[in-house]
Amino acid sequence: MNFSTSEENYIKTIWxxxxxxxxxxxxxxxxxxxxxxxxxxxxxxRLKEKKILNYEPYYGVKLNGDGKKIALSIVRRHRLWEYFxxxxxxxxxxxxxxxxxxxxxxxxxxxxxxxxxxxxxPKTDPHxxxxxxxxxxIEAINHFALTQLKEFQLAIVVNxxxxxxxxxxxxxxKKIGIGTKLEIKQRFSYDxxxxxxxxxxxxxxxxxxxxxxxxxxxx
Amino acid sequence: MNFSTSEENYIKTIWxxxxxxxxxxxxxxxxxxxxxxxxxxxxxxRLKEKKILNYEPYYGVKLNGDGKKIALSIVRRHRLWEYFxxxxxxxxxxxxxxxxxxxxxxxxxxxxxxxxxxxxxPKTDPHxxxxxxxxxxIEAINHFALTQLKEFQLAIVVNxxxxxxxxxxxxxxKKIGIGTKLEIKQRFSYDxxxxxxxxxxxxxxxxxxxxxxxxxxxx
DNA sequence: ATTAAATTTTAGACAAATCTAAAAAATAGT
DNA sequence: ACTATTTTTTAGATTTGTCTAAAATTTAAT
Numbered sequence: 001m002n003f004s005t006s007e008e009n010y011i012k013t014i015w016x017x018x019x020x021x022x023x024x025x026x027x028x029x030x031x032x033x034x035x036x037x038x039x040x041x042x043x044x045x046r047l048k049e050k051k052i053l054n055y056e057p058y059y060g061v062k063l064n065g066d067g068k069k070i071a072l073s074i075v076r077r078h079r080l081w082e083y084f085x086x087x088x089x090x091x092x093x094x095x096x097x098x099x100x101x102x103x104x105x106x107x108x109x110x111x112x113x114x115x116x117x118x119x120x121x122p123k124t125d126p127h128x129x130x131x132x133x134x135x136x137x138i139e140a141i142n143h144f145a146l147t148q149l150k151e152f153q154l155a156i157v158v159n160x161x162x163x164x165x166x167x168x169x170x171x172x173x174k175k176i177g178i179g180t181k182l183e184i185k186q187r188f189s190y191d192x193x194x195x196x197x198x199x200x201x202x203x204x205x206x207x208x209x210x211x212x213x214x215x216x217x218x219x
Numbered sequence: 220m221n222f223s224t225s226e227e228n229y230i231k232t233i234w235x236x237x238x239x240x241x242x243x244x245x246x247x248x249x250x251x252x253x254x255x256x257x258x259x260x261x262x263x264x265r266l267k268e269k270k271i272l273n274y275e276p277y278y279g280v281k282l283n284g285d286g287k288k289i290a291l292s293i294v295r296r297h298r299l300w301e302y303f304x305x306x307x308x309x310x311x312x313x314x315x316x317x318x319x320x321x322x323x324x325x326x327x328x329x330x331x332x333x334x335x336x337x338x339x340x341p342k343t344d345p346h347x348x349x350x351x352x353x354x355x356x357i358e359a360i361n362h363f364a365l366t367q368l369k370e371f372q373l374a375i376v377v378n379x380x381x382x383x384x385x386x387x388x389x390x391x392x393k394k395i396g397i398g399t400k401l402e403i404k405q406r407f408s409y410d411x412x413x414x415x416x417x418x419x420x421x422x423x424x425x426x427x428x429x430x431x432x433x434x435x436x437x438x
Numbered sequence: 439a440t441t442a443a444a445t446t447t448t449a450g451a452c453a454a455a456t457c458t459a460a461a462a463a464a465t466a467g468t
Numbered sequence: 469a470c471t472a473t474t475t476t477t478t479a480g481a482t483t484t485g486t487c488t489a490a491a492a493t494t495t496a497a498t
Contacts, residue, residue: 006455026476039456041477046454058463058476089333099327106321114308225485245446258486260447265484277446277493 001050005105008074009033010043012104014053014063015071023060072136077112078104079125079132084115086126093126093177094168127168128159128178128215146206146214147192151184155216167213174204181219220269224324227293228252229262231323233272233282234290242279288355295351296331297323298344303334305345312345312396313387346387347378347397347434365425365433366411370403374435386432393423400438 003011013032017024026044030037048055052067063071081103085096113134116122123139124130130139143158157180160171171177176198185203186195192208206214222230232251236243245263249256267274271286282290300322304315332353335341342358343349349358362377376399379390390396395417404422405414411427425433 004454027474035455036457037476038458038478042455085330089330089337091329091333095329099325099330102325102327103322106318106325108318108321110310110314111304111308111318114310118308223484246444254485255487256446257448257488261485 001052002107003070007043007047008070008105010040010047011052011063011067011071012074012078014061015068015075018062023062025060029061069136072132072138073109073112074104075138076132076134076136077106079129080112080115080119080122082125082127083119083122083131087119087122092169092172094165094172096126097162097165124159124178125162126178127162128157129162143215143217146182146184146194146196146211146216147208149184149216149218151187153218154181154183155218156181157214158217159215161213164213167210170210171214175201176214182216220271221326222289226262226266227289227324229259229266230271230282230286230290231293231297233280234287234294237281242281244279248280291351291355291357292328292331293323294357295353295355296325298348298350299331299334299338299341301344301346302338302341302350306338306341311388311391313384313391315345316381316384343378343397344381345397346381347376348381362434362436365401365403365413365415365430365435366427368403368435368437370406372437373400373402374437375400376433377436378434380432383432386429389429390433394420395433401435 010029010033013029014024017028017032021028026037026040029035029040029044033040044053044055044061047053047067051064052070053061053063055061078100081100082096085091085099086093091099116131116134121133122131130141132138141159146155146157149155157176157178159178161167176182180198182196182198184194185197188194192211193205194208194211195203195205197203229248229252232248233243236247236251240247245256245259248254248259248263252259263272263274263280266272266286270283271289272280272282274280297319300319301315304310304318305312310318335350335353340352341350349360351357360378365374365376368374376395376397378397380386395401399417401415401417403413404416407413411430412424413427413430414422414424416422
């Protein structure tokens, strides 16, 4: 079965949202896709016809097995292109997402498998998100938000939210990236901000909003 | 100004056809684009509105200066992607065109300029077609069809028609590629076929239809 | 110079993907 | 439990790019 660019964007977004939610609502999709709820309803009816998701009026939507497979292949394309853009073409990590949004809709499987090989079968994209392999297998997520890290516990940044380029730009300017080792020196309950030590650099303060979008694992 | 995938395909095709014809007709476009003449007329009216071509009902169409610039940027994208697919991903030259047809519509100028740099600013695509530079400058064509080559005159293949994958596949199997040195040993006026010597390989016979689509320059 | 044939355009329809406005259903507040 | 609010769907319209069938125009043939 073949899907339009628009259908692929819906599938990918439903997949992402159902990681948290299990059941994805019309309004959530509308907000994520920047379309009106009425348009979402129309598209869900079309995708239901194609038997890749379960949709009941007023009760939200969920991808079925076939839908998940399709979603994973789109995510694979997106993340491989992001890796290519950052590693081979030298783009900053806050520039790769928008271009990969276009490249991901080029549908040749042969292209993607050869690209994967050319890149050396990378495990994660430039934001630390795992890249599904050619069978659609994807690494389980095993990290937590920086806000959850205990004080004086050394950790390593393994993932950041990639949906907001201004967040990524800010982290780039603050020299925080995938692989950065850090430690929380102090936590302020008043506003949820944290003071973080990176290597031998001066202490820096991160707002709660920022820290929530940085994911780490302990070392 | 921004153009849809469909509009870009029209612009690119008009550009290619007007190299020979100067004035491109509705039926020519219809045949090349695999659409009905009525659809072509509709699109030409839309593109005329956008002021990138001169179109008079019943009198054919021609890109203006702006139109040519846009065409050259699409051709540049297409040919750079073809080069990437062949040189970096190892695709055969008869496989690259169809994938590049999709990739060429990803419109980031920054992407294309970085890709160009990554590839080392290649001069021609895998079929020998010149790649426009970032200013839209393109190398003048300076070659002729193998059918025009004098007997016993040593020549080098510099270009082949890229529109037909079965032609390209045939040449690949016959070990004829860009850079192949050859010489016509005999020419048969009956059917226009030619006997060609390549290096120390046995003489091979090429039909007129095939020889017309191989372009050479003398060495 | 007429007529026949080919080409091109017009008119009207359709599918995909979107929108607005209004109706229907579910949820929350008192 | 009833009402108000929010969410979602339905109905009808719009744009893009295509189609078929018919009309208009140009080109070719005798």
